[in-house]
Amino acid sequence: MKLFTYPGAPNPRRVHMYLAEKGIEIPFERVDIMKRENRSPEFMADINAMGGVPVLELDDGSHIAESIAICRYLETLHPTPSLFGASAQEVGLVEMWIRRIELYLMMPVGMVWVHGSPLTKAVVKQQIPEMAELNREMVKNYFGFIDRRLAKSAYLAGDHFSMADITALCTMDFAATLNGLPHSKEQVYLSRWYEEVSGRPSAQEK
């Protein structure tokens, strides 16, 4: 197995943090997305037709792309400690929270990045600055929603740390690099969770 990745970007970080939590070691090959190596004809023909990283290459030479798909593949091979839920109810709740974080936090953060960052201007088809502003508000509102959730449970999906927490942390750390998008210290439940999750050894994977 081999992981094509770009350590430092939020999606690759989700997988690296997952691997660290599970104690799984996989050799990796760095694909420089700032040099657009992930968009080379060879990469897109042989490794991932969508041109994204991370991608896991299996021993038979086939590939699995999309961060959560890679982690679910590994979770099936290494079920414990569970990061996708042990009981049926936990499985449902972890998936619900992964999706809520992706849909209502990661996607808007991505829109702020794609439509508002000077770094993406040269590579996207069209930037729509209004879209960045609209989504900036959505992100701020959603931090409030997460804060209210974390008033009621230790982690997003309940009592156990899960892939949903990994997804939220990687998204928040990326959002904080976009002018004016950190969470507020007044969000005390979110701040408590953020401090604790940021202190896990796996969170040092950047």
Place this chain on the structure above:
Amino acid sequence: MKLFTYPGAPNPRRVHMYLAEKGIEIPFERVDIMKRENRSPEFMADINAMGGVPVLELDDGSHIAESIAICRYLETLHPTPSLFGASAQEVGLVEMWIRRIELYLMMPVGMVWVHGSPLTKAVVKQQIPEMAELNREMVKNYFGFIDRRLAKSAYLAGDHFSMADITALCTMDFAATLNGLPHSKEQVYLSRWYEEVSGRPSAQEK
């Protein structure tokens, strides 16, 4: 168990089609999203704080929202016939294709709907017509991508019908209702797949 749902909308349809494929029957309660019943204070306080349907109510009174989370919960209780993959590799590939369809087809179709439909104008914070146009192009391009994929395999994730196919069909049927967004008959592999999947008894769930 009880399913809060609005038969006819694309996300509820994913769950109804999944239930039909699995042969699972769950009583349901209709929540009229056109009358915004899903945004009532009671619904958001007691059932789904995000105000979406479908939502599954478990026997202990707790709730699981998000279509795929509901289906994964049920899949854990009823593993066969598998719609999320049997082997680890299949699990990874089904998840990859669910996510590709959601990210590159369902999300852009949603943007066309949110930012371009007269029906949503009254309920969204702001419509950005340029965003609808940009995403309309993304949808058309992605139909080409799926066509090339289906030149090489019977179903999206490989030899077996899966949740990825359900997600794609429900998205395509919804896209076709948005002015000028059906796939092209010249996309012969996509058309072959579309005819076959549309003919399944479960696809009659609308």
